[in-house]
Amino acid sequence: MGKKTTIEILVLLAKGGAHLHDLKLSLGWLAGQLNLSRQTAARRLLELEDQGLIKRAVGPRGQSVRITPGGLATLRLMHRELKAIFRLKPRSFKLAGRIISGVGEGSYYMSQRGYREQFKRELGFGPYPGTLDIKLDEASLELREVLMQLPGRKVEGFKTSERTFGPVKFFPAKLKDKKVALILPLRGHYADVVELIAPKKLRKSLKLEDGDAVQVEVVV
Numbered sequence: 001m002g003k004k005t006t007i008e009i010l011v012l013l014a015k016g017g018a019h020l021h022d023l024k025l026s027l028g029w030l031a032g033q034l035n036l037s038r039q040t041a042a043r044r045l046l047e048l049e050d051q052g053l054i055k056r057a058v059g060p061r062g063q064s065v066r067i068t069p070g071g072l073a074t075l076r077l078m079h080r081e082l083k084a085i086f087r088l089k090p091r092s093f094k095l096a097g098r099i100i101s102g103v104g105e106g107s108y109y110m111s112q113r114g115y116r117e118q119f120k121r122e123l124g125f126g127p128y129p130g131t132l133d134i135k136l137d138e139a140s141l142e143l144r145e146v147l148m149q150l151p152g153r154k155v156e157g158f159k160t161s162e163r164t165f166g167p168v169k170f171f172p173a174k175l176k177d178k179k180v181a182l183i184l185p186l187r188g189h190y191a192d193v194v195e196l197i198a199p200k201k202l203r204k205s206l207k208l209e210d211g212d213a214v215q216v217e218v219v220v
Contacts, residue, residue: 005141005142005145005191006048006051006053006074006142007074007075007078007142007145008034008145009034009044009045009048010048010053010054010067010071010074010075011075012030012033012034013025013054013065013067014067014075018054018065018066018067019066019067019071019072019075021066022057022064022065022066023064023065023066024062024063024064025062025063025064025065026062027041027042027062027063030045045065048071051070052068052070052071053067053068053070053071053074054066054067054068054071055068078142078146081093081143081146082146091219091220092217092218092219092220093143093217093218093220094215094216094217094218095134095136095140095143095144095182095194095215095216095218096136096137096139096140096213096214096215096216097134097135097136097137097140097194097213097214097216098134098135098137098210098211098212098213098214099132099133099134099135099203099208099209099210099211099212099214100133100134100135100193100210101133101210102131102133102195106130106131106133106195106197107129107130107131109131109165109185110127110128110129110130110131110197111129112160112165114158114160114165115127115155115158115165115168116129118155118156119155119170119181119197122153122155122170123172123181125198125199126199127181127197127198127199128197128198128199128200128201128202130201131183131195131196131197132175132180132195132196132197132198132202132203132208133193133194133195134193134194134195134196134214134216135192135193136192136193136194141191141192144184144191144192144194147171147182147184147218147220148184150171150220152169152170152171152184152220153169153170153171153172154167154168154169154170155167155168155170166185168183168184168185169183169184169185170182170183170184170197171184171218171219171220172218172219173196173216173217173218173219174216174217174219175196175198175202175206175214175216175217176206176214178198178202178205178206179198180196180197180198180202180216181196181197181198182194182195182196182216182218183195183196183197194216196216
């Protein structure tokens with residue numbers, strides 16, 4: 001289970017009115033809403049409290065939570081980002097992270113004819129049979145969640161004699177001076193990783209190694 005972001009939890013609390021008043025909170029309810037265990041949900045609340053984003057009061061009948069001014073500032077910042085994204089088209093923003101080695105899945109999927117032909121039609125190039133994996137920094141995790149909510153562009157899923165392949169959402173992007181596409185598999189398992197595809201092997205053409213810091217400009 002991927003780690004829920006700060007924004008996700010703050011938004012959930014705000015929907016309950018925690019930005020206006022003390023919100024009586026059942027840990028079981030919170031865990032269910034976030035699809036987490038009770039222990040993990042409790043730990044996430046403690047993290048938010050340690051960051052100064054919420055205040056908690058724990059008593060014999062449960063606990064109450066209120067979003068602090070710092071938490072409200074975090075929500076307002078994301079609100080401004082979202083307004084800017086939807087107001088201006090096209091618009092780009094940047095994701096930052098470090099290069100990591102994948103487990104070979106990118107090569108497998110990008111070798112599939114069903115994906116390659118669709119990406120060639122959509123992007124104007126046949127992708128190199130592999131992806132460049134980037135582990136995002138903490139600040140960029142919030143922006144990845146924004147991308148997940150935006151429509152973007154998509155190649156459809158398909159079936160072969162062996163298995164079914166799911167749809168893939170993608171956004172045109174740029175890494176240094178190279179035109180690439182950032183892909184977000186709709187059935188992906190890693191909430192802190194994004195993958196890039198390009199006509200050529202990006203590690204070689206840009207001389208990248210694991211641990212190198214990079215910044216991807218994504219057009220939405």
